[in-house]
Amino acid sequence: MDRSADRPRTRNLGALRKLLSFTRPYIGQLVIALAALVLAAGSVLAFGQVIRMLVDSGLTSGSTAELDRALMFFLSVVLVTGIAVAVRSYLLNWIGERVVADIRTQVFARVLSLDVGFFETTRVGEVISRLTSDTALLQVVVGSTLAMVLRTGLLMIGGILMLAITSPALTGLVLLGVPFVIVPAWLLGHRVRRLSRDSQDRIADVGAYVDEVVHGIRTVQACCHEPIDRERYGQQVESAFEVAARRSMTSAQLAGVSTLLTFGAIGVVLWVGGRQVLAGSLSGGELSAFLFYAVVVAGAVGSLSELMGQLLRGAGASERLMELLESRPSICAPAQPRPLPNPPRGQVIFEAVHFIYPARPDTPALDGFDIVIEPGERVALVGPSGAGKSTIFQLLLRFYDPVSGAIRFDGVDLRELDPVALRRRLSLVPQDPVIFGADAWENIRYGFAGASDADVRRAAEAAHALEFLDRLPQGFDTFLGERGVRLSGGERQRIAIARTVLRDPTLLLLDEATSALDAESERLVQDALEHLMRGRTSIVIAHRLATVRNADRIIVLDQGRILASGRHEELIAQDGLYARLASLQFQDAALASPRATSAGALERCA
Numbered sequence: 001m002d003r004s005a006d007r008p009r010t011r012n013l014g015a016l017r018k019l020l021s022f023t024r025p026y027i028g029q030l031v032i033a034l035a036a037l038v039l040a041a042g043s044v045l046a047f048g049q050v051i052r053m054l055v056d057s058g059l060t061s062g063s064t065a066e067l068d069r070a071l072m073f074f075l076s077v078v079l080v081t082g083i084a085v086a087v088r089s090y091l092l093n094w095i096g097e098r099v100v101a102d103i104r105t106q107v108f109a110r111v112l113s114l115d116v117g118f119f120e121t122t123r124v125g126e127v128i129s130r131l132t133s134d135t136a137l138l139q140v141v142v143g144s145t146l147a148m149v150l151r152t153g154l155l156m157i158g159g160i161l162m163l164a165i166t167s168p169a170l171t172g173l174v175l176l177g178v179p180f181v182i183v184p185a186w187l188l189g190h191r192v193r194r195l196s197r198d199s200q201d202r203i204a205d206v207g208a209y210v211d212e213v214v215h216g217i218r219t220v221q222a223c224c225h226e227p228i229d230r231e232r233y234g235q236q237v238e239s240a241f242e243v244a245a246r247r248s249m250t251s252a253q254l255a256g257v258s259t260l261l262t263f264g265a266i267g268v269v270l271w272v273g274g275r276q277v278l279a280g281s282l283s284g285g286e287l288s289a290f291l292f293y294a295v296v297v298a299g300a301v302g303s304l305s306e307l308m309g310q311l312l313r314g315a316g317a318s319e320r321l322m323e324l325l326e327s328r329p330s331i332c333a334p335a336q337p338r339p340l341p342n343p344p345r346g347q348v349i350f351e352a353v354h355f356i357y358p359a360r361p362d363t364p365a366l367d368g369f370d371i372v373i374e375p376g377e378r379v380a381l382v383g384p385s386g387a388g389k390s391t392i393f394q395l396l397l398r399f400y401d402p403v404s405g406a407i408r409f410d411g412v413d414l415r416e417l418d419p420v421a422l423r424r425r426l427s428l429v430p431q432d433p434v435i436f437g438a439d440a441w442e443n444i445r446y447g448f449a450g451a452s453d454a455d456v457r458r459a460a461e462a463a464h465a466l467e468f469l470d471r472l473p474q475g476f477d478t479f480l481g482e483r484g485v486r487l488s489g490g491e492r493q494r495i496a497i498a499r500t501v502l503r504d505p506t507l508l509l510l511d512e513a514t515s516a517l518d519a520e521s522e523r524l525v526q527d528a529l530e531h532l533m534r535g536r537t538s539i540v541i542a543h544r545l546a547t548v549r550n551a552d553r554i555i556v557l558d559q560g561r562i563l564a565s566g567r568h569e570e571l572i573a574q575d576g577l578y579a580r581l582a583s584l585q586f587q588d589a590a591l592a593s594p595r596a597t598s599a600g601a602l603e604r605c606a
Ligand SMILES: Nc1ncnc2c1ncn2[C@@H]1O[C@H](COP(=O)(O)OP(=O)(O)OP(=O)(O)O)[C@@H](O)[C@H]1O
Pocket: 120, 357, 358, 359, 360, 363, 365, 383, 384, 385, 386, 387, 388, 389, 390, 391, 392, 599
């Protein structure tokens, strides 16, 4: 399973600049936080002076008054540092959380507006990972890493300055030794970073595997695939463990080497400084302060490499989020959308429509498709699998635009309409309706939030859903389960029909279910659909003979073109493909096997 698309592509800090622009609305908080940060860093440096005072004035002079003064100074610095650290920590974390909340909302709004073509080329898992783990990473970057980089930088520069002020000679010595400490630590640090990244990627793979298996658990168990999944998962976990173990080993080496080198260097400073104190060219307090600053600078240098790694990961995450935020939908409303006529009529015209799916550039899905569907007409689409029936729905819902030709709804070219205005007048009853993890009220009201409870119940009644919904443990308040797993196929369809009844669309798009329903359920669904279609323009992808017999016109499609059209009797009389299909269907009907579909039958006779 390749999750490389989920990983940050660049390691460029420039991507963070856009991220910082999100802090603009909170500039007041940011300024206070930065002031607190500078103050806290300054206080840390002031500790060196406190130590010098304590050693030189308090301890060496032997005066308790001096010691008291030094201690008062110490306590004041501690107080200032404590307050500054608390203010900085709260405000920066607040800004981090705020910025991430803003980014999450904006990215989700953008994702919702993107056209379906985008979701064909982007994996759902990737979008989810961007919205969750990438934003979580940004929270850490904005809320702490950036501040830590600033603080560490300040401490390093301030520390070096203070070192130079305290003892220029010793500073020269320290600077000479710096490369011996930094180079090995940097090299090992680099390896740790690389291994950490690998380890995270491995964990992401493990996560993706769990996701896939849990979502498909019914198939996994039905196919007795558990042993294979167990073994594959085990392998992935082991490989994640191996990388983590290697990272731990390198981390341990890094910790050991850094400690050895840093304390070795401090030992050298102590030795040289101690000789200077003995010679009287340096005071004890100055040597103590010097050691303090040396430790501060060494600590800052050590953590900078770690922080840079975090920053780069944050930059990668930020880049991926900004990319998503900057994606523009290819289907959107024109600047001046044309209104649809009122009252609606329900006329549909396809004029020489040629359409190719972006993902299948070599085969046209519709090839010079012409049709005029009059208001109130009931049209059945039949044809083998892949003939282009669903494509007609996709184009009518304006999920895609035709490559050439035009589609008009009530006289207006779909491209001149606001897609929202268009979709409000259409309703699709899909083969396998989507039920959301909510109660029946919300599921029926979906997309029609203003409907009253009485309206919802009326719609459920018209869809023959009232009886079974009332029989649920908590009636309409019953949670229908994620993706409606707690409902039967027929029940799901009747909820989708109730949803459509409530919307009262001008144009009904119905994709008949191919799956079998028991006779009673089938009758209820058919009856509900019959009511729904009455008096409105309906286009039905037909899989049942009853539907084609009741249609005003049947369109026989093959390879994106119309092969024949007419009423059932006329097409039977032509004795073509349709007639053979119908005779097969009659046989199927006689055998009372609702599983046979027109598409399947057509395929068999083709
Ligand atoms: N999103 C897509 N990207 C690329 N090609 C697609 C896409 N959807 C459909 N196709 C292709 O377009 C052609 C028409 O597909 P369409 O779904 O309209 O057929 P259909 O008649 O509805 O078939 P079925 O009865 O099996 O649902 C097929 O060749 C199909 O493979």
